[in-house]
Amino acid sequence: MSRVDLIKELLDSYAVRLGHELIARTGDHVEDARLLDALEAVVLAHDGAADPVFTYANEAAAALWKTTVNQLVGMPSRLSAAPEHRDARASALGAALATGVVLDYSGERQALDGSRFVIHNATLWTFVNGPGQAATFIDWSPAAV
Numbered sequence: 001m002s003r004v005d006l007i008k009e010l011l012d013s014y015a016v017r018l019g020h021e022l023i024a025r026t027g028d029h030v031e032d033a034r035l036l037d038a039l040e041a042v043v044l045a046h047d048g049a050a051d052p053v054f055t056y057a058n059e060a061a062a063a064l065w066k067t068t069v070n071q072l073v074g075m076p077s078r079l080s081a082a083p084e085h086r087d088a089r090a091s092a093l094g095a096a097l098a099t100g101v102v103l104d105y106s107g108e109r110q111a112l113d114g115s116r117f118v119i120h121n122a123t124l125w126t127f128v129n130g131p132g133q134a135a136t137f138i139d140w141s142p143a144a145v
Helices: 005-019 029-039 059-064 083-099
Strands: 043-044 054-059 099-110 117-126 133-137 139-140
Touching: 005 029, 005 043, 005 054, 005 133, 043 059, 059 133, 083 099, 083 117, 083 133
Parallel strands: none
Antiparallel strands: 043 054, 043 133, 099 117, 117 133, 117 139
């Protein structure tokens, strides 16, 4: 799947699952991809593999995980959380797989430099036309030490 097709599926699935758009779409898929890349909210997606890898990350996600988009895409998504938080993360993703969407999810994550933060009020959704899941959030805070 091309990057533009992936973003179209991500946006289409969000609209189906949530009943509204994630971004104000222009009708031009390349422009919509540019808007999503620059969105203030974090947006991530991973594939449907047994050990999913990130297939999409916007600039806000790369900045929060203290890396580049190119380093995030292709990384096993489980590595976005410290080992002791991976079961809770997997449980939330399982719930999104079963129901299509999970709202108001919160959980601790770990940046590539080892620093930790807590995401708040995240939305997780499962793709409608093929394997994959995505998440978006804008609210996060440093984890308590």
